[in-house]
Every structure is written in structure tokens, then in C-alpha cells.
Amino acid sequence: MKGSRLISIASAEVAATQRRLPADIREAARHVPVHFEPVPGADVLADGFEPDLLGLFTGSPFGSHPGEDPMPPQIHLYTANLWDYAEGDEAAYREEVRLTYLHELGHFLGWDEDQVAARGLD
DSSP: OOHHHHHHHHHHHHHHHHHHSOHHHHHHHTTSOEEEESSOOHHHHHTTOOTTOOEEEESOOTTOOTTSSSSOOEEEEEHHHHHHHTTTOHHHHHHHHHHHHHHHHHHHTTOOHHHHHHTTOO
16 A cells, blocks of 8 residues: 555554543643654664554653653554564454554653553553
8 A cells, every 4th residue: 555545544643542531531642643654763763762663652741841852742653564463454454543643642641651552552
């Protein structure tokens, strides 16, 4: 599937997921942009992440004090990796986009890996 189609599907899935969030979390989610990229860039790989990474949250978590991290909060979803992980199945791709977005949103909300897993977002 072409990259532009993967982005279109992923963008629609993130929007639908946001609409289903509880009001307080939906409001917080409005504060973090989502970027769709095929694969992690060289800078991400240089930080020790695997090339098959599905998503990544960068920047300061919601509610933290400005200046703690110079990067603005952002969620990165790696569409080609998500498609490969879904083994080319569109329904599986949509589900994995949803889960990966929720996982990274959890990090934006300040949840660590254990808290994300406790909420079923791992």
C-alpha cells in the first residue's frame, strides 16, 4: 500500500480514537500533535531505538513545567512499520495504529510503561 494511503488511514483512525476518549483525556490529547512518518529517522535510531519502532512520544509530558524539555510534545507514528507489523492487513493496521497512538498518548499524559500496560495500552 502506498505511503499516502497509510497516512490517510492512520490519520482517520487517530481522529476516530480521539473522539472516543473521555472528555478530560480528549482535551489533553488536543495539546499534542501527531506526526506520521514511514520509519524512524536516523536521529531516533542514533538514540538507540530499533528500526521497527511503531511509535514514539517525544517532548515534555502534559502538565509538566515549561523548560523541562526543550522539545514540544509530539507523537510519532511510523506507518510503514505499523503496516509491516499488521502483515498487510488493513483492519489489523487500523487496530495497531489505534493501540500505538493510545500507548504514546499515555506517555504524553505522564504514564510510565507499567501504568500504560496496566491500562491495556501496551
